[in-house]
Amino acid sequence: MKRCKGESFSSIVFDSDGTKNLFKTIDKNREEFISYLHKIGVSVSHNSHTSFYQNHSTTILTLKTTCFKVDFNDNSVKISPLK
Numbered sequence: 887m888k889r890c891k892g893e894s895f896s897s898i899v900f901d902s903d904g905t906k907n908l909f910k911t912i913d914k915n916r917e918e919f920i921s922y923l924h925k926i927g928v929s930v931s932h933n934s935h936t937s938f939y940q941n942h943s944t945t946i947l948t949l950k951t952t953c954f955k956v957d958f959n960d961n962s963v964k965i966s967p968l969k
Contacts, residue, residue: 890953892968898922902963908956911963923949926967 900915912919924930927950934943953968 890968894955894966896926897964897966899962899964906958
């Protein structure tokens with residue numbers, strides 16, 4: 887990993903219940919986080935095809951932003967993309 891520089895914008899805040907585990911916090915707020923990613927600019931590509939009566943599908947989510955700033959405090963976590 888390397889350090890990212892930039893200014894944060896368009897933040898979202900989740901309750902963290904005192905935990906500092908970002909993955910658990912995002913998992914508990916999955917739907918809201920996915921909506922947030924769409925708002926800041928996620929690209930969605932979906933491909934599906936059928937061969938020999940079997941369906942195959944692939945969905946790829948690509949973030950335009952590669953760096954996020956994450957701030958924890960006692961009972962919440964603030965996630966902000968950097969530009």
